[in-house]
Amino acid sequence: MELFALGLSNVLHWDVLMILFLGVAVGIAIGALPGLTATMGVALLLPVTFGMQPVTGILLLVGVYFGGIYGGSITAILINTPGTPSGAATVLDGYPLAQKGFAHKALTVATLSSGIGGILSVLLLIFVAPQVAKFALKFSAPESFGLAIFGLSVIASISGKSLVKGLMTGFLGLLVASIGLDPVGGFPRFTFGSQELMGGINFIPVMIGLFAASEAFKQMELIFTKNDNIIKIDKVRLTWSEFKSLIPTILRSTSIGAFIGAIPGAGGDIAAFVAYNEAKRWSKNPEEFGKGKIQGIAAPEAANNGSTGGAMIPLLTLGIPGDAVTAVMLGALMVQGLQPGPMLFTQNANIVYTLFVGMIFANFIILFYGSIGIGLFTKVLKVPKSLLTPVILVLCVVGAYSMGNNMFDVWIMFIAGVIGYFMQRYEFPASPVILALILGPMMEANFRRALVMSGGDYSVFVTRPIAASFLVLATISLITPIIRGLLKSRKQQAL
């Protein structure tokens, strides 16, 4: 307890607080811009931290990381473009709700879920870190394969009206994901001799094109209709009873997020989709998902911010980075002369607890910025479509370019945008493609790795309990929408 007080006293200095406010603001801005991710933000600011005190430097990166994950939700809700991969699930209900005129409510839900989810995950980090870390370490290839399959099974519940079409776009996405060098042997697949294709199809330009550009193209259909030029904004606030209804979702999703974040190789993007799926599965009205259900916003946002605390668990307790961002932070800690791992807690306990308090503060700052920013953010929607659309399209081009500084990604974005427009028009769901691009390589690599490790023995997937559990969960995820659909059509036939 005194360690907490010590940590608190360390954080409550002007310079530390200022750094936190600055970091979160920068993070939110970077996270909101499509094409720039939280990971990029942290990497960009790493050199800045070298000249700083250890704790202030790390807290700057923490602020950027946490803020970045939250920032992705803003553009996801307002313009159907996830600013970061972890926001990809937020578009499912965030954008429809905003389109109905409730952007204010949608952003409020996202802000509250992100902030609360983040705070809870830091508390989880503080109290159960060692146990979670031990569990996460049990993850080997079969388990990661199981997790990836479970993540992919979410496709069934985000396919909307047509499961067949959703699965089709999902598998097509998996095929696209296999373009390039194969993840285990390095053999070029479907590259047709092209140098660029050998690097594979980067999923962020696809995401920008599929969601933002295609939506922008679609808006041009109605550009000359008078009343569709401005969406009316209902300044309807989130009611207390609505908030209460979100609490179970937030708690469940934060746990999912923290757990998945703690697994090396799995991050906010997977956590968001799994949490969304679970929220839909546990809901009394699953068919309302995808049309603007607030639980559909709360779940992914609580999960992706929850994964930030979770990702810090293996980093701080074992010195193992869970993803790219924590790998950068590992570097930052080591540059400052701090060795993460069990020793960190004994030798530099005051620094660790200062970090904990700082992380909690960062999440409160997210709540702060969110509450004052929402009024500002919703003004974006008041801009007439004929003016907003060119801006969005330019951002798509720049964002896609910023990934790897080449025009190939921009063309990918454009093609994805054109295809995405037609997919939307003829009711082929786009979200399965993103899930497939994110999880396909992870799934295949771990599948083949697991088989190499077991010597070709397939039973490894059912004999290892964690892997088997994920596969069972995946099966349930896939079957539930099918059964529900069959029951509904039978009910309709009986009427």
Added chain:
Amino acid sequence: MNKKKVDFISSILVICISIMVFYLSLSFKKLEATEVGAAFMPRVYAGALIILSVILFVQSIKSKEDDDSGDFKMVAITMGVIAGYIVLTPMLGFYISTLVSVLALLLFSRIRKPILLITMPVGISLFIYICFQKLLHVPIPLGKFFS
């Protein structure tokens, strides 16, 4: 084209793609001791796609005719402008292409107010310059004619 027709054509298209995937996968070398090589997963995907396409094919035949909605002309124009934007950028540089393309989009959207036609393209380019080039150090292409 209405949905029924699109579903019909898409299912056939995907079957063709799946067959092509199978054909291409024949040349994938196996580098491991197990039977699961580089060709395995793509074949699984292609197989699943064939099954799904057949289902969609049957569904499309049984479904009702639907109207097609949405004016495509402006969409096509926008897509064309953006394609031109991407083609021009390596040659003229990003900022000039942005000015031209945004202006084109605004004009096609029947915006005529001079103040908008000037401030929008300039404003967007300025925003990109400040945020992406200066703050984030993204090397924005300046074009073959200027570098």
